Amino acid sequence: MAARNVHQTAASLEQPSGVRLHPVQERERVFLIYVNPDPELDRYVEEELRALCETAGMEVVGESRQRRSRPDAATFIGRGKAELLFPQVREVNATLVIVDDDLTPLQQRNLEDLLQTRVIDRTELILQIFAQRAHTREGKLQVELARLTYELPRLMSVYTKFEQQAGHIGVRGGPGETKLEQDRRKVRERIADLQRELEQIARQRSQQRQGRRRLPFPFGALVGYTSAGKSTLMNTLSGANIYTDEHLFATLDPTVRRIVLPDGWGVLLSDTVGFIRNLPHSLIAAFRSTLEEVTEADFLIHVVDVSHPQMELQRQAVMNVLAELGAHNKPMITAYNKADLVKDTYRLRQLVAETPNSVYISALKAEGIPELMHHILTTLRSLLQPVKVRLPYTQSSLLAQCYDLGRVRSAEYTAEGILVEAEVTHDLAQQLKPYSVL
Numbered sequence: 001m002a003a004r005n006v007h008q009t010a011a012s013l014e015q016p017s018g019v020r021l022h023p024v025q026e027r028e029r030v031f032l033i034y035v036n037p038d039p040e041l042d043r044y045v046e047e048e049l050r051a052l053c054e055t056a057g058m059e060v061v062g063e064s065r066q067r068r069s070r071p072d073a074a075t076f077i078g079r080g081k082a083e084l085l086f087p088q089v090r091e092v093n094a095t096l097v098i099v100d101d102d103l104t105p106l107q108q109r110n111l112e113d114l115l116q117t118r119v120i121d122r123t124e125l126i127l128q129i130f131a132q133r134a135h136t137r138e139g140k141l142q143v144e145l146a147r148l149t150y151e152l153p154r155l156m157s158v159y160t161k162f163e164q165q166a167g168h169i170g171v172r173g174g175p176g177e178t179k180l181e182q183d184r185r186k187v188r189e190r191i192a193d194l195q196r197e198l199e200q201i202a203r204q205r206s207q208q209r210q211g212r213r214r215l216p217f218p219f220g221a222l223v224g225y226t227s228a229g230k231s232t233l234m235n236t237l238s239g240a241n242i243y244t245d246e247h248l249f250a251t252l253d254p255t256v257r258r259i260v261l262p263d264g265w266g267v268l269l270s271d272t273v274g275f276i277r278n279l280p281h282s283l284i285a286a287f288r289s290t291l292e293e294v295t296e297a298d299f300l301i302h303v304v305d306v307s308h309p310q311m312e313l314q315r316q317a318v319m320n321v322l323a324e325l326g327a328h329n330k331p332m333i334t335a336y337n338k339a340d341l342v343k344d345t346y347r348l349r350q351l352v353a354e355t356p357n358s359v360y361i362s363a364l365k366a367e368g369i370p371e372l373m374h375h376i377l378t379t380l381r382s383l384l385q386p387v388k389v390r391l392p393y394t395q396s397s398l399l400a401q402c403y404d405l406g407r408v409r410s411a412e413y414t415a416e417g418i419l420v421e422a423e424v425t426h427d428l429a430q431q432l433k434p435y436s437v438l
Contacts, residue, residue, distance in 0.1 A: 034063070053125070220270070222269060225317060300333070334355050357375060388436065
């Protein structure tokens, strides 16, 4: 088994732009292993892993659950458990085993030896889904960077046996070590190339954001767990036709649309990749330039699937990722979506009463949208600062900025200057401070 993996890895590294240690075949037959310490979450974690497999185009043919206080260092599930699973995996003719957790390279290799089939972990499954869903050049580069970062330590583990066989006391290197160094160098060179390309794209995205900042529109971002309904909400609010489907991670690439509020003021809204429990850190790092759409936003709309039985766990998973991005303290509107699927309306009203700045909606049926618009308007007003200033006619350009970056309540032209009452952004308020009228 280890020798086969070596050949797969070496062959993959001949084309570093497409390294894939475990290519997914159509309708791969998979056997799932859950190691969940909390029995109350069994149904949730199992349904989510099955949904990930369905999204990846795999067929689940068998499952096993195990309770462990901590993973086994050598095999994660323990050698005895692996030996018990071997006939079950063979009986259902599984071609792939997926463990619903992160495996070390050693654990992965040992499980493959014991189960006599390929083994991947939850992180690699999500990486494969992202690879299938990425369509733009940036998305493909980000996914490849995440995959290579994930695969590099596994590549080093594959060659361990060769290094042990090749080396002797006082003798340096050997065929295995030489090949390992060559492949490691290829991967690291490709990672460096990808990082340079993505840095260039990040600069271009930053310029685009700066360009948007010069527009007279505040900027918001939709965030939420994958399949919470963000893209559906974007379509409802903007009249756009962003791709949606029932599978996870339907949207990877950010989309920006202009939303017109009831009072005529415009807002730019971005829809980005959905989050998930234990989102791989390599993906967060690779998609950082894309996720900066969230960190640069003036406010966030957190879309929560209120019909999901583990809604609170999903909401907390999103908040954890926002905290990692440094965006958890931004002004936030919580939109409890899919309210049409909840029969207990008292529960909906209670959630809204307990959650500041929240509303329940159905993005699909466009229910509750006027209330959501009201919350957006209220949030935007909270970002503005009231000012009363007398501008010299030589500084009339500041009046134009008041119109562009705020709301002008009145503008009176007097002999001493232009008397302006307005609500403007905090940055502009600082520029206007020398002209304040007490």
